[in-house]
Amino acid sequence: MAKEIIVKPLGITADLNGITFKAVLEHFKLYEGYIKKINEIRTKIETVDKQLANATYSEIGELKRQESFAADGVKLHEIYFSILGGNGESSGKVAQLINRDFGSLENWMADMTAAGLSARGWVILSYDLADKSLHNYSADAHNVGLVVGTIPLITLDVYEHAYFMDYGVNRKGYIEAFFKNLNWKKIDEIAEEHKIQ
Numbered sequence: 001m002a003k004e005i006i007v008k009p010l011g012i013t014a015d016l017n018g019i020t021f022k023a024v025l026e027h028f029k030l031y032e033g034y035i036k037k038i039n040e041i042r043t044k045i046e047t048v049d050k051q052l053a054n055a056t057y058s059e060i061g062e063l064k065r066q067e068s069f070a071a072d073g074v075k076l077h078e079i080y081f082s083i084l085g086g087n088g089e090s091s092g093k094v095a096q097l098i099n100r101d102f103g104s105l106e107n108w109m110a111d112m113t114a115a116g117l118s119a120r121g122w123v124i125l126s127y128d129l130a131d132k133s134l135h136n137y138s139a140d141a142h143n144v145g146l147v148v149g150t151i152p153l154i155t156l157d158v159y160e161h162a163y164f165m166d167y168g169v170n171r172k173g174y175i176e177a178f179f180k181n182l183n184w185k186k187i188d189e190i191a192e193e194h195k196i197q
Ligand SMILES: [Fe+2]
Pocket: 027, 030, 077, 157, 159, 161, 162
């Protein structure tokens, strides 16, 4: 029996610096949709006819394909909403690691911004267990381009739904606002949870 995934409450309660509460609320509805779908998909996987598995088309094939999309959609958005709502002032453990691995906060931000302007889905500041370093990895969809063996610390959503309401096509303006709202204490908590150093 698949464990039911539950919506994690939104911690944001008002406009952010450059990102409206209305846009956040609309965005949160999409996250709730992924929660609904991951539960639905997993329930269906339990009863679907697995004998009919086929790579061109089969019900189980489609369910498995969309399971990773929905599961990543849930996880990436949970981090995204949880790390916003701060004052953007970088300090603490992860900021130190960024300095170590990117040379400076400015270098990291420039890399993340360029990746954010190039990606079609996400940019993820990840701790890679292979080289024990931080990388900005980009993903063209929730489940396209993720690197295995990595721990996401900061997830930047660059799907149009994340910024069109506030910024139209000005994605760069949205990315600048994203940095201004980062909650570095929360980011450090994620790193601590995973014993990253
Ligand atoms: Fe999103």
